Amino acid sequence: MDVPSSTASSGTSRSSGNGTGSPTTGLREAGASAHESGAGQGGIGPIGASVTICDATLGRASCGQLAGAPPTICFPASELGGEDFCADGCDPSAPLADRDSGPLTTFDPTYWQCVPMQGSGALLLKCHPDSNATAQADCPAGLSCYRTSIVPSGSSQGVCIRMPVCTTDADCPTRQRSTCISGFIADLLPANARAQVDHLNCIHAGCSTSQAPCPGSEVCLGTAYGQLSGICVSACDSALQCAPNYSCAPDAGGPGGANLCISSRPALR
16 A cells, blocks of 8 residues: 655645644645535545644643634544644534535535544545545545544545555554554454445554563553553543544553553444
8 A cells, every 4th residue: 555654845835823824725725625516425635635744732822813713632543653734623512514514614514524632623624435446545635544434434525634555564664663553453353344444554562571661652552452552542631532443441451540542342433
């Protein structure tokens, strides 16, 4: 699988957090262009989104904000091995049709998904992963299509994120995240589940035996996690939410431990 670089390049910028610009204009334009072109079931094409890189550990403060513009949120793609980037905020409980108005700020649910995150949500462009598709699939240039429909539900569903995606370990570009989670997910499901395990995320595995530290603030799962032991995971955010395909669970190490984002059957949808 073709894996795009996760480093900032043309089409990306870094947010200064000073409120002097709209960090997600490129993503809105991509969605608007798709709507106007009638892309329909094919989703959006490689339009070339302008992605603003941010730091999710700083919260909303790391994304610029224009007066009167929709609120922004720093989506923590680093939890999936990518780069955090600014996205429009949203309310997961509200219909997207009620979100806003205007040619570049109307978020048609055909093309956008509100992903719960940090107590609210982040608006991400939808995409359509396929086992024969490139990492980008039908996302704008610079973004990868991360699968969110692992167990078949009649359609291939995903969201566009600034991250490498994988089907096998060979697709994972760095030594720090050299294992594709696809094998672990397949082992968690019944043999007849017909799981689709392409366009997923790279992880750091073997942390319990190799003495290799987990990247960033991630935590190494112990033997209490069974088939998932020895892999590095992120802690849940302050609202007990996790990236797509992960669910928040109490630390199996006992009371007082951190709540961790675990890839598990309840999160596979």
